[in-house]
Amino acid sequence: MGPIVLLALSWTLMCLVAGCTEGNASSAPSDPAATNTAASGGSDGLDQAVAAIGGTSITRQQLIDRLLANYGAQTLRTLMLRIAVEQEAADQGIEVTEDDIAAELRRMSQGYDSEDQFYDSMREQLGMSPEEVRGDVVYRLKLEQLAILPVKVSDEEISRYIEEHEEEFGPRTELRISHIAVPNSELAKRILGKLEAGEEFKSLAMEYSTDEFTSDAGGDLGWVQTNDPFVAPEVIQTAENLEIGQSAGPIETENGIELIQLTGKNVVQAMDSEEARKQAHRELALGNSISLSDLENQLLAKYGAQILDSSLKS
Missing domain, CATH: 3.10.50.40 (Chitinase A; domain 3)
Structure with missing residues (x-):
């Protein structure tokens, strides 16, 4: 769930910045101490108060600064990885189908009473909407497909794996x-x-x-x-x-x-034969592929990822 949390934080940061120009932030009582510690936002709304407690206001800039200080480096890496994986998948002709996404979401929601309960849990625990959960699934499936691209798995290996893991594929x-x-x-x-x-x-x-x-x-x-x-x-x-x-x-x-x-x-219910073989191939191939974290590092290097702001270097 690490990447999905960081994606949520990146969306939060973007929404906070976008909100500066919409003029929708409600005013809160101004406090000199808070104003002095906030970076100057001028007319772009960064100095607008987003919360107040005990007569002290918290500005949008203060909130953004704290989020950037605590999570900026990790979130920036996640955003760069999204771009690198998208580019590499396009170069390799890799696509994620609606059936792939639906199958992965079914797998993720096992153990919940319903798909709605699964999404409710993601929203409550991680602040993620169904669309954001789906986006994380697409990223992960593309990354996995890139990892297993050079790995060969025979039909015999797949059949043997299904026989040895009957509890995984059967009812x-x-x-x-x-x-x-x-x-x-x-x-x-x-x-x-x-x-x-x-x-x-x-x-x-x-x-x-x-x-x-x-x-x-x-x-x-x-x-x-x-x-x-x-x-x-x-x-x-x-x-x-x-x-x-x-x-x-x-x-x-x-x-x-x-x-x-x-x-x-x-x-x-038991998986149908085609889905079972596809899942078995995935498990076998991932077991013999480069680790996903190593692949991510390789893609960042391949596409020349650079952090231009020294404060955002991990």
């Missing part, structure tokens, strides 16, 4: 599980009594679970596949037999005692 069930980890059976039974009395699983997980990584989220383990090696098999086997919303336990695992609740169930 599979995903479960969304929440759990409460407890130190002893006595506490587990007491919590079960509270559940039977109508108390919420999420609240009890936040109060009693010893799993510090999930307790704040109400014990949510997220979406897991039925062969997930990081979730106790006893937990998965029990969850498979539950209806959504049902709880069960105590379950003894090698990590201790757990109570669980099934909060979601999703059956992922």
Whole structure:
């Protein structure tokens, strides 16, 4: 998600600068201290206040300066890479089709209840619109295609890979599980009594679970596949037999005692043969190609990337 965050920041910077000439920035109380620390914007709007707190205003220029100081070098590199990859892909005759984009977005949104929930999550966590997520997908797919361009993969290798990774390409069930980890059976039974009395699983997980990584989220383990090696098999086997919303336990695992609740169930259909072979080719080729970061560095050098402002050099 690193590149997608930096792209969001680049859009923020451009929107901030563009906003200077639109005259839409609302005025806030002027403060001499803030004005003195802001770079002079003159009539272009850079000295306009974009926020105020405690009688002190923050100007557009101050905000841009802080963003540039903290993220400018990384964001500038991302923008240069976008240009270099576009030029190289055009030179090599590489195109990303609508089917390619749709398939990648489907892959990225696996584990979410819906595509809309996936986009909502991208907006909430990263501030990215669906169009910006799509733009990042196009960039990444073109970069990958450039990386694997010289790599040869035989039909036999593809067939063998699909056979050896059947769980990746065949139909599979995903479960969304929440759990409460407890130190002893006595506490587990007491919590079960509270559940039977109508108390919420999420609240009890936040109060009693010893799993510090999930307790704040109400014990949510997220979406897991039925062969997930990081979730106790006893937990998965029990969850498979539950209806959504049902709880069960105590379950003894090698990590201790757990109570669980099934909060979601999703059956992922098998890939069709053509899509499976295309994905297998991609995985095999990427495994034998130059790393994407090395390729990015090579493209920056090939197209003569220069940072003309010394303050933006990483």
